[in-house]
Amino acid sequence: xxxxxxxxxxxxxxxxxxxxxxxxxxxxxxxxxxxxxxxxxxxxxxxxxxxxxxxxxxxxxxxxxxxxxxxxxxxxxxxxxxxxxxxxxxxxxxxxxxxxxxxxxxxxxxxxxxxxxxxxxxxxxxxxxxxxxxxxxxxxxxxxxxxxxxxxxxxxxxxxxxxxxxxxxxxxxxxxxxxxxxxxxxxxxxxxxxxxxxxxxxxxxxxxxxxxxxxxxxxxxxxxxxxxxxxxxxxxxxxxxxxxxxxxxxxxxxxxxxxxxx
Amino acid sequence: xxxxxxxxxxxxxxxxxxxxxxxxxxxxxxxxxxxxxxxxxxxxxxxxxxxxxxxxxxxxxxxxxxxxxxxxxxxxxxxxxxxxxxxxxxxxxxxxxxxxxxxxxxxxxxxxxxxxxxxxxxxxxxxxxxxxxxxxxxxxxxxxxxxxxxxxxxxxxxxxxxxxxxxxxxxxxxxxxxxxxxxxxxxxxxxxxxxxxxxxxxxxxxxxxxxxxxxxxxxxxxxxxxxxxxxxxxxxxxxxxxxxxxxxxxxxxxxxxxxxx
Amino acid sequence: xxxxxxxxxxxxxxxxxxxxxxxxxxxxxxxxxxxxxxxxxxxxxxxxxxxxxxxxxxxxxxxxxxxxxxxxxxxxxxxxxxxxxxxxxxxxxxxxxxxxxxxxxxxxxxxxxxxxxxxxxxxxxxxxxxxxxxxxxxxxxxxxxxxxxxxxxxxxxxxxxxxxxxxxxxxxxxxxxxxxxxxxxxxxxxxxxxxxxxxxxxxxxxxxxxxxxxxxxxxxxxxxxxxxxxxxxxxxxxxxxxxxxxxxxxxxxxxxxxxxxxxxxxx
Numbered sequence: 191x192x193x194x195x196x197x198x199x200x201x202x203x204x205x206x207x208x209x210x211x212x213x214x215x216x217x218x219x220x221x222x223x224x225x226x227x228x229x230x231x232x233x234x235x236x237x238x239x240x241x242x243x244x245x246x247x248x249x250x251x252x253x254x255x256x257x258x259x260x261x262x263x264x265x266x267x268x269x270x271x272x273x274x275x276x277x278x279x280x281x282x283x284x285x286x287x288x289x290x291x292x293x294x295x296x297x298x299x300x301x302x303x304x305x306x307x308x309x310x311x312x313x314x315x316x317x318x319x320x321x322x323x324x325x326x327x328x329x330x331x332x333x334x335x336x337x338x339x340x341x342x343x344x345x346x347x348x349x350x351x352x353x354x355x356x357x358x359x360x361x362x363x364x365x366x367x368x369x370x371x372x373x374x375x376x377x378x379x380x381x382x383x384x385x386x387x388x389x390x391x392x393x394x395x396x397x398x399x400x401x402x403x404x405x406x407x408x409x410x411x412x413x414x415x416x417x418x419x420x421x422x423x424x425x426x427x428x429x430x431x432x433x434x435x436x437x438x439x440x441x442x443x444x445x446x447x448x449x450x451x452x
Numbered sequence: 453x454x455x456x457x458x459x460x461x462x463x464x465x466x467x468x469x470x471x472x473x474x475x476x477x478x479x480x481x482x483x484x485x486x487x488x489x490x491x492x493x494x495x496x497x498x499x500x501x502x503x504x505x506x507x508x509x510x511x512x513x514x515x516x517x518x519x520x521x522x523x524x525x526x527x528x529x530x531x532x533x534x535x536x537x538x539x540x541x542x543x544x545x546x547x548x549x550x551x552x553x554x555x556x557x558x559x560x561x562x563x564x565x566x567x568x569x570x571x572x573x574x575x576x577x578x579x580x581x582x583x584x585x586x587x588x589x590x591x592x593x594x595x596x597x598x599x600x601x602x603x604x605x606x607x608x609x610x611x612x613x614x615x616x617x618x619x620x621x622x623x624x625x626x627x628x629x630x631x632x633x634x635x636x637x638x639x640x641x642x643x644x645x646x647x648x649x650x651x652x653x654x655x656x657x658x659x660x661x662x663x664x665x666x667x668x669x670x671x672x673x674x675x676x677x678x679x680x681x682x683x684x685x686x687x688x689x690x691x692x693x694x695x696x697x698x699x700x701x702x703x704x705x706x707x708x709x710x711x712x713x
Numbered sequence: 714x715x716x717x718x719x720x721x722x723x724x725x726x727x728x729x730x731x732x733x734x735x736x737x738x739x740x741x742x743x744x745x746x747x748x749x750x751x752x753x754x755x756x757x758x759x760x761x762x763x764x765x766x767x768x769x770x771x772x773x774x775x776x777x778x779x780x781x782x783x784x785x786x787x788x789x790x791x792x793x794x795x796x797x798x799x800x801x802x803x804x805x806x807x808x809x810x811x812x813x814x815x816x817x818x819x820x821x822x823x824x825x826x827x828x829x830x831x832x833x834x835x836x837x838x839x840x841x842x843x844x845x846x847x848x849x850x851x852x853x854x855x856x857x858x859x860x861x862x863x864x865x866x867x868x869x870x871x872x873x874x875x876x877x878x879x880x881x882x883x884x885x886x887x888x889x890x891x892x893x894x895x896x897x898x899x900x901x902x903x904x905x906x907x908x909x910x911x912x913x914x915x916x917x918x919x920x921x922x923x924x925x926x927x928x929x930x931x932x933x934x935x936x937x938x939x940x941x942x943x944x945x946x947x948x949x950x951x952x953x954x955x956x957x958x959x960x961x962x963x964x965x966x967x968x969x970x971x972x973x974x975x976x977x978x979x980x
Contacts, residue, residue: 217801220794224855224936234851241850267748274745309965310958311929313841317946322765324758331752360553360619363513364626365542365570366577373578374566378557401839404933418845430838437837450733561723580725591721603723 241423248431249424258429261403261410262436268330268399268409273392275331276338281384283339284346285372291350304347307340312398316407327408334395334402341394345387346380353379389444396440400433462491465630465662466512471521471531473507481507483686485521493678494653494663496694498670500706504686505666509634512664513545514538525630543570546623546661548652550635552615556608560599560618563607564590567625586625593621597651613644617651624655631656633665637672645669649676670702773955780953784941785960792937793964795855796927799862800920807867811874818878818904832875835868840926844935855936862923862930869919877911878904913979917972924968928961 286292287300315336319329358375366374403411410429417425466489473482481504489495497505510516512523514530523530525541533541546567554563568586569577576582582590594600597617602610607618616636623631633652637645653676656663667673673680674694682690682697682705690701726734810828812818819825843864847857886903894902931939938957945953 213801217798220798224791224794224798224859226798226856226859230851230856234847234856237852238850241846264752267752270744270748271752274741305966309925309962311925313929313932314942314958314961318766318769321769323762324755326754326758327752328754328759356549356551356553357555359515360547360549360622361555361566361569363515363542363545363547364567364622365539365544366566367539367570367574369574370569370572370577373574374555374558374562374569378555382557397837397839401841404841414842415845418849430842434834434837438833441833447737450737559725562725582723584720587723588720590723604725 244421244423245427247424248428249422250428254425254428257413258410258432261413261429262432264327265396265399265403265409265411266436268327268334268402268407269392269396272331272334272338272399273388273395275335276342276391276395277388279335280339280342280346284343284350285376287343287347288350289347290353290355291376300343301347304340304343307336308344309340312337312402313405316402317405320406325406325408330399330402330407330409333407334398337398338391338395342384342387342391346384349380349383349387350376385448389448393437393440393444396437464488465491465495465525466664467522467524468508468512469522469524471508471511471523472519473504473511473516474519480519481686482511482518485683485686485688487681487688487691489662489664490679491662492660494656494665494676495679495681496665496667496673496677497681497683498667498673498705499683501668503683505668505683506634508683509632509664509666512632513542513547539570543626544629546626546628546631548616548619548623548631548633548636550638552612552619552639554607554615554618554622557606559604559606560594560610561590561603563618564593564622564625567622570626590621590625593624593655596655597621612640613648616640616644616648620648620652620655624659624661627659628661631661631663633663633667635666635668637667637669645672652676670697769951772949772951775952776955776959777950777952778956780956781960784953785938785957788931788938788941788957789960789964791855792927792931792939793924795858795862795930795935795937796920796923799859799927800866800916800923802859802863803866803870803919804916806863807870807874810867811871811878812900814871814875815878817881817883818900828871829875832868832871835864835866836872837868838865840865841929841933844930844933848934853934853936858927858930858935858937861935862927865926866919866923869922870915873915874908874912877908877915881907910979914976917975921965921968921972925961925965928964 283300283304287297287304289297292300312333316329316333319332323329323332353376357379358371361371361375399409399411400414401409401411403409403413404415406412410433414426414429417423417429466487468485468487468489471482471485472480474480481502485504485508497508499505507516511518512525512530514533518531521531525545528541530538530541555566558566562580565580565582565586568582572582572586591600591603594603597620599610599614599617599621602614607615610618616639620636636652637648640648649672652663652665655661665673665677674697677694680690680692680694680697681688682701684705684707689704690697724731810832813824813828814832816822816825819828840861843861844857847860847864851857851860881904885907886899889899889903927937927939929939929942931937931941932943934940938961942954942957945951945957
């Protein structure tokens with residue numbers, strides 16, 4: 191058996207190690223910049239315990255519950271309408287933005303539009319719409335529609351760019367018109383994913399519609415913010431729990447529907 | 453070049469004149485190819501990989517754009533058509549692909565009926581409302597290829613050979629006047645390849661559809677084709693019956709001796 | 714070819730499926746119609762909207778570029794720190810939770826359910842609401858913002874991480890168990906190599922979203938550029954607001970470029 195030197199079995203992965211070290215160093219640096227010290231944290235925890243104490247038990251007075259239910263219902267409306275509008279608009283926009291189907295002079299403006307829709311947080315868009323169309327649910331609906339387009343159309347376009355063009359080629363070879371090629375060659379490959387994006391976005395809209403109210407765009411966010419400012423922390427807890435419950439129910443429903451559609 | 457001799461008193465299925473294709477400037481894949489394809493039976497195009505067989509086939513239905521030349525199909529130059537006219541011509545030409553190119557998430561029946569997409573309006577197609585005759589024809593074809601029990605199964609649940617059968621049926625559903633086949637057996641095992649070729653012959657013969665077939669398996673070509681075109685380096689160097697293919701011809705087409713039996 | 718062919722029917726979906734699909738479409742349309750009819754939208758505001766928006770954009774022009782160094786730059790950097798630190802914290806907390814939420818790894822169903830519950834709650838509460846809560850606990854400032862991002866992101870990262878774990882191929886795990894490896898080694902050498910690309914993709918994706926979310930946390934006092942936007946809006950200084958929006962847009966684009974670059978390199 192020769193004992194000649196052999197290369198080591200595992201080479202240390204220096205780039206990865208350096209990256210980990212850099213991340214750790216960054217964490218410490220950022221914490222100091224943001225003025226996050228251990229003392230503040232501990233103080234905060236004490237505060238937190240007191241805070242939680244004031245939230246319990248949750249307030250269930252009848253008039254407050256009625257107000258909350260109305261707020262929740264409006265939230266639901268905002269979510270439903272903005273999702274429907276967003277989905278409807280995302281279909282053509284996403285198709286037009288797919289680089290393997292459309293020429294550059296069509297895809298570039300569409301992708302720019304999508305990028306614009308995505309870049310701004312729903313709350314900022316909501317503020318702008320509140321200024322434009324006034325307080326209330328309309329601002330919320332419009333804001334979340336824009337957000338929906340930014341999400342669904344982008345992922346939809348990416349999904350289309352990943353399809354097998356061979357299947358599309360076969361349909362084109364039969365002499366089918368453009369819409370038939372889309373309907374039989376493109377859509378079957380992406381429909382399942384599109385539905386996934388759409389349901390995810392509805393879920394997201396439901397969560398976000400709970401908070402556009404904070405800036406006046408309708409829904410339970412407004413009720414919640416009012417409770418917060420009035421130090422009505424037990425009512426705040428009730429609202430939070432109701433929101434969580436609503437979202438869980440919605441998730442469960444969506445799972446059933448997904449199973450049905452497979 | 454031997455004159456095409458066969459039962460052909462029928463008009464040619466397709467006439468190509470001076471067809472050239474360069475994917476990159478100065479690197480022609482097809483050089484000034486001129487062929488008269490017989491109006492009946494299977495014409496096999498053989499030749500080594502990269503010699504432009506696939507390009508030739510795809511130029512016919514314009515899945516690839518020819519650089520120059522004419523493609524005369526029943527008097528119409530396919531190379532000149534665009535838009536709606538091109539589509540209407542494509543309806544009359546069926547195509548079978550090497551990798552079947554079925555829409556995998558659709559069912560077998562939907563794939564079959566998609567052969568009629570050139571004839572059905574987008575709305576009806578989306579609603580899956582096809583004319584009575586089309587549905588009947590689809591069932592008949594499914595029976596003819598022996599896949600009736602798979603009608604409502606997703607295409608990706610089928611084996612390769614089964615998928616190619618669906619691919620052939622889809623092309624025949626178009627009631628085409630010409631069928632193109634781009635290496636239809638190259639992804640299949642030897643036994644299945646023979647079955648597919650037999651199916652192809654059966655379906656197209658009984659319906660009187662001429663076939664232009666791209667194939668690199670010479671024994672299969674000799675066995676099933678009524679006419680053979682041999683290509684190498686983008687030009688045609690043999691145009692005649694399979695029986696006339698000599699070993700010399702094959703050597704010229706494919707080069708080298710080792711592969712000959 | 715028989716001439717007296719019997720017409721054979723073809724249906725894409727069984728009657729039961731069709732009924733179910735119809736019910737679904739009907740339900741969706743009904744939801745939309747009901748919402749449309751009961752939502753309180755004042756028509757005058759709707760017609761007025763284009764004019765109002767035009768007015769708003771007019772007030773935002775010209776953009777107050779000169780304000781950037783003094784008023785915007787620091788806030789922007791703070792926003793980035795909040796996003797990054799928050800995401801890092803979230804990853805640390807989400808790793809164990811994600812493990813427990815994967816039903817092929819959790820020791821028993823109760824723990825699995827509880828972990829999933831925690832993750833759902835984290836996701837159900839919006840980051841802005843988390844920010845509100847943490848401002849009440851820690852006082853206004855970047856600490857509240859960082860905690861808000863962290864707590865919101867745990868649910869996201871944990872859920873996707875758990876799903877990636879559930880999709881890991883059991884084969885290699887089986888092999889390691891057969892070789893008698895202890896469970897930390899099984900995780901490290903069996904699961905981790907399979908889910909690592911997905912994990913980094915999830916982390917990067919979440920960081921990208923967190924950058925966007927951090928920008929608005931300041932609206933409720935949790936630090937970052939949101940506070941500057943609030944201040945400017947209160948004073949109706951729309952040109953400065955426009956500047957900040959452009960700054961956010963720029964940062965978001967840079968973040969996307971960075972994410973795409975890193976994804977290409979390591980995935």
